[in-house]
Amino acid sequence: MTPRAYAPPALGEGIDLDLSKNEGPLSDSNLLEAGDGIGELVRRYPDTSDLRSRLAAMHGLSPNQLLLTAGGDDALFRCFLSRSGPDTTAVATRPTFEMIPIYADQTGIRLVEIDWRGGRFPVETFIGAASDADIAFVVSPNNPTGSVISEADLRRVASASRLVVLDAAYAEFADVDLTPVALSLGNVVVVRTLSKAYGLAGLRVGYLLGPSDLIGEIGSHGSPYPVSALSAAIALQRLNDPAHIGSTIGEIRAERVRFAATLSGFGVRSLPSQGNFVLLEHPAADLVAEGCAELGIGVRTFPDRPGLEDALRITMPGDPEHFSRLERTIATVLPRFASPPSRTVDLEEVPR
Numbered sequence: 069m070t071p072r073a074y075a076p077p078a079l080g081e082g083i084d085l086d087l088s089k090n091e092g093p094l095s096d097s098n099l100l101e102a103g104d105g106i107g108e109l110v111r112r113y114p115d116t117s118d119l120r121s122r123l124a125a126m127h128g129l130s131p132n133q134l135l136l137t138a139g140g141d142d143a144l145f146r147c148f149l150s151r152s153g154p155d156t157t158a159v160a161t162r163p164t165f166e167m168i169p170i171y172a173d174q175t176g177i178r179l180v181e182i183d184w185r186g187g188r189f190p191v192e193t194f195i196g197a198a199s200d201a202d203i204a205f206v207v208s209p210n211n212p213t214g215s216v217i218s219e220a221d222l223r224r225v226a227s228a229s230r231l232v233v234l235d236a237a238y239a240e241f242a243d244v245d246l247t248p249v250a251l252s253l254g255n256v257v258v259v260r261t262l263s264k265a266y267g268l269a270g271l272r273v274g275y276l277l278g279p280s281d282l283i284g285e286i287g288s289h290g291s292p293y294p295v296s297a298l299s300a301a302i303a304l305q306r307l308n309d310p311a312h313i314g315s316t317i318g319e320i321r322a323e324r325v326r327f328a329a330t331l332s333g334f335g336v337r338s339l340p341s342q343g344n345f346v347l348l349e350h351p352a353a354d355l356v357a358e359g360c361a362e363l364g365i366g367v368r369t370f371p372d373r374p375g376l377e378d379a380l381r382i383t384m385p386g387d388p389e390h391f392s393r394l395e396r397t398i399a400t401v402l403p404r405f406a407s408p409p410s411r412t413v414d415l416e417e418v419p420r
């Protein structure tokens with residue numbers, strides 16, 4: 069049987085502000101300064117050792133505790149590949165990052181899913197399943213809910229599991245970054261990415277952190293050269309601008325609080341989020357998304373994911389102008405769906 073494949077959601081026509089993919093804000097620095105060296109850079113197979121050392125040092129680790137990967141996606145996939153085999157079981161929450169069930173399917177690993185619809189991490193049920201599993205996946209902040217696991221619960225999960233993968237793709241936006249705690253536990257590896265806070269999703273640079281033996285073992289799965297030479301060069305340049313990154317993170321954290329307040333002013337419930345996005349619930353989620361699209365803003369719905377039919381995920385833009393456009397748009401669209409939700413949309417034009 070053909071395994072499940074990921075199909076990127078289509079962006080509707082006329083959308084010029086895409087807030088559907090949790091990407092980071094635009095960089096204002098010139099990212100293509102490699103200049104004359106580019107010819108030589110692209111002629112050779114990539115040498116990514118500088119980027120590896122630089123990222124490892126950022127986390128106080130040595131390079132052999134870090135595996136560079138083609139985005140966080142590839143880090144997750146290698147974790148699955150490393151455990152694939154007959155009768156292998158993984159455990160994860162539901163909902164969670166959508167590639168986790170897809171990779172389980174592609175690698176023939178049976179996935180046990182534990183419900184976590186926001187609020188506290190379901191530690192007891194998760195541990196119950198994790199103690200029998202070969203590998204456990206915890207995404208915190210979780211996508212699409214934005215919920216987080218506590219340090220105490222992460223410790224309990226680690227002590228009950230063989231191997232834990234903590235997907236911390238959104239760690240920079242959270243109140244607490246659990247990466248150092250996770251790395252002290254011995255059987256936890258941590259997925260990180262430059263796609264979110266660093267605004268470099270197009271480069272496909274991610275990495276896995278962990279004890280050197282686990283990193284070596286997981287790194288022996290998958291293809292060589294996952295990060296291109298150009299991506300590595302641009303990523304290194306971007307890492308030299310930490311001030312810019314810090315300011316956009318602050319902006320996004322403020323936006324998600326203001327946005328939740330705006331939603332609640334319209335009687336719409338959203339989940340407290342520690343990511344760069346907000347998940348809201350609306351009985352006419354599809355029509356609200358359509359309304360936003362008509363005004364040029366792309367947001368994410370999940371019509372095919374059980375339990376998320378009424379959910380809408382909106383990325384915080386990290387940009388004052390785009391944020392105020394988002395607020396104006398939502399203030400135009402939501403009142404159309406006062407209860408009971410109308411099934412027809414007739415939107416006034418709002419200024420872009």
Ligand SMILES: Cc1ncc(COP(=O)(O)O)c(C=O)c1O
Nearest residue numbers: 139140141165211237261263274
């Ligand atoms: C929780 C989580 N992990 C990993 C990823 C993968 O990101 P990338 O492959 O761009 O690093 C994403 C992307 O949306 C995500 O939401």
